[in-house]
Amino acid sequence: MTLQDIHSLVDVENGTGSREIFVDHDIYREELKQVFGRAWLFIGHESQVPNPDDFFVSRMGEESVILTRDRQGELHVLLNTCRHRGMKVCRYDEGNTRLFTCPYHAWSYSTDGELVSKPGELVGVPGFKTHYHGQLDKQEWGLIHVAQMRNYRGTIWATWDQNAPPLEDYLGSFSLWLDSALNHRDGREGGSVVLVGVQKWRTKCNWKFPATNFVGDAAHGVSHKSVNMVGISPSASGRRDERPKDHYAFGWPDLGHGGLGFTPRLEEDWVQGDVFTKYPEVSKYFGEVYATRKKNLEGKTHYQGKGTIFPNMSFHEEQPRTIIVSHPNGPEETEFWRFYLVDEDAPDHVKDTLRHYYMTYSGPGGMTEQDDLENWAYATEASKGAISRQFPYNYQQGLGWSEPFDEYPGAVWCGNLVTEQNQLVWLKRWSEFMQGWEWEYLMHERVHPDARAFPLKVGDK
Amino acid sequence: MSEAKLSSRGTALLQEVEQFLYSEAEMVDDRQFREWLNLFTDDLEYRVPMARNVRSDNIDNEYMEGAHDIHWIDEGKETLTQRVEQIHTGVHWAEEPLSRTTHLISNVRVSESVALGLKDEEVDVRYVFLTYRHRLNDQEDTVVGRRRDLLRRVDGQLKIARRTIYLNQTVFLARSLSHFL
Known part of the structure; x- marks a missing residue:
């Protein structure tokens, strides 16, 4: 077209x-x-994730995304797909967890700012020291974040476009x-x-x-x-x-x-x-x-x-x-x-x-x-x-x-x-x-x- | 509910309950909706709670049945009656033309205490159902789940005082709930 x-x-x-x-x-x-x-999309409401480690799985178009509150109280919207082979890291609709571990090869992603530099980052990869020779860049291979997120009077919004206006x-x-x-x-x-x-x-x-x-x-x-x-x-x-x-x-x-x-x-x-x-x-x-x-x-x-x-x-x-x-x-x-x-x-x-x-x-x-x-x-x-x-x-x-x-x-x-x-x-x-x-x-x-x-x-x- | 063997009184009650449920299902499939409403008590509680995917260690919270939790349907006889009247307006487009439904009912069990006659004016019944619907040309769906009814004997006749319908689906795949499950 x-x-x-x-x-x-x-x-x-x-x-x-x-x-x-x-x-x-x-x-x-x-x-x-x-x-x-590109557009700003509605994700959910903050009342759906009231406590640290709470998560609520939502959608942006056809994409599955996870709205999660980290231990420091910050909200994040993460693309629900393992960076390794694409498996969904979360198949529940909602719950409470600090760690999203992929059921396929056990790559695990943490939302705890104490353990990782940015919530959603890779924290554990089986064979990291041996098979990857310690050379996998865990910061590079974390879960994908939305480009922008905003809490508007309790409603959570996100966009994949970093150039989108506020x-x-x-x-x-x-x-x-x-x-x-x-x-x-x-x-x-x-x-x-x-x-x-x-x-x-x-x-x-x-x-x-x-x-x-x-x-x-x-x-x-x-x-x-x-x-x-x-x-x-x-x-x-x-x-x-x-x-x-x-x-x-x-x-x-x-x-x-x-x-x-x-x-x-x-x-x-x-x-x-x-x-x-x-x-x-x-x-x-x-x-x-x-x-x-x-x-x-x-x-x-x-x-x-x-x-x-x-x-x-x-x-x-x-x-x-x-x-x-x-x-x-x-x-x-x-x-x-x-x-x-x-x-x-x-x-x-x-x-x-x-x-x-x-x-x-x-x-x-x-x-x-x-x-x-x-x-x-x-x-x-x-x-x-x-x-x-x-x-x-x-x-x-x-x-x-x-x-x-x-x-x-x-x-x-x-x-x-x-x-x-x-x-x-x-x-x-x-x-x-x-x-x-x-x-x-x-x-x-x-x-x-x-x-x-x-x-x-x-x-x- | 673990009765392996019912007393003869229990067997008679089970048969009566089964026949009651079969004739109720037939009434809906025959679209005798106004007559069907007479099978419910005036203080009816009619609920279809929703399910969600949760970790297996939290499975007790799979169905959302808290006091303020949203259901697919949660109402009494007044609203159920309005649904029937809505169909009869002839301009309720989701049911005009009408759905053709077939309700299958199976695995009916009545509670032991009732069977033993400890409280014989009310019967707690658990069973499974499958409702097939066809409508217009190629609109079809099958809704399957479990039902739990509280039947009450009123003037000698069984009536439904409470019905809870547990669907297997978390995302409802059947377009709309314009028919009766």
Whole structure:
């Protein structure tokens, strides 16, 4: 596939995207390099490795990585493959160890800074003195570290690209929404934990369906019609499709992030709906927490939203409060990992009510998520054919109606209109990564010769 | 649970339990979901905990069953009833068209204490299951695992008061849990 071919896959000006993006095997292989080899990716949450020597095995694209906390308390993200013959050095999902010993030839790697100069380094090799004549460079042959790692309010992120900009720049002002998911309900920074148990499941769909669904698809209500008819909300009467006031789609065209969220307003003007009326005790608890929040954040601005951080981490800030990562697992398969967040100090009965609601809504057993999975899987299947793949997808809803929204620097919106422009925002970013742009162009510090402007509203329509 | 030989009362109970489980399975496979709900008590606890790969010296923690641990499913009769009603809306796309399922049940055992009649209003039952599903053209999966039920006799009829389903899979490979295991 030539650069020209890649360039032509997304037509930003006309709001179309080739189906090849969602089914082609060559494009998929290129994505693993250009997108997953460079972008900041979500690894896990620090609450999953609270103690020294704790580890949690995660993924970056198709790669298995180990998030581990060393004896000095520092976090590391290591590629889970022995440097000698490639065997996985860790085949558990989580646990506690200081030493990762390969089951193949017993090369062992330590995370103890007392024993090695850099955690993850080789500490033991059978036959080191005799068969290797003491000449193997143990520092050189340690486990591969990610190029950069960052702990952002408890969430751990990493990239394989040492030239990638700091995570904060990569997120831009979209971080205001991520904060609304990660922060304590009383307004404190952080203060949330991931409940034990990450739901992992595979579905036969391309990973970009969930990524672009969660980036802000306000038009897919029909997918969830059955849930609305049955009514699974923890408020006695509320429906999934009923939102608080001023809830719109916002996209970040230069960064590829986007989602559905609220126009900013003073914290004291924010009206928090009571979504737990069926559970008076829980309702009472949140009533108190949100009153504390108003006091804590008086005079500050309330930012709130849900969405996708390019490429494949999506989050929901309120109910259910979760993070989902759509790991590519072949062009026609996604491995989903869903993490569930709660305030660390919430009372047990509150945590219990929340987790029950989360499971009812999300995951492979979630009454809402199941219908999304169905759509993504059969959309993938029906796009594979030699004929069907010739016809691009349509992203024209709202095309040319986006306007800058200055209160979220770098963002655009279509006012109070329903729009699919966020998905075009995401595809535009995907195209830029796939064209192999250097970071100075990706971060729009310099204008790339092939850069295409995001279609904005011109004049009064 | 190590009974080599059941008393005649135990044998009769085992037979009754087996017939109950077979007819329950048939009801699901026949999509008699609303009738199926009547087999559960109102205070039902229905759980499908998740498994993870841990070291063998930590195998007691393989299944995550802590008070706040996330499950595949953890609910009561209200939500189970909503799942049935969701299927009946006709617009629950993951089950429209419906899955064709076949439930196989085997290795059924009832607890000795119950068989001896120490507490005859409730029966602790352990068994294994295999659920095959086919849907549309080439969507198929097999989910296998162990079940543990607490059956309670209500007005002479057995009902399920507690069901825990232990799956062998850590990563759920069957697309979604839109059918009943």
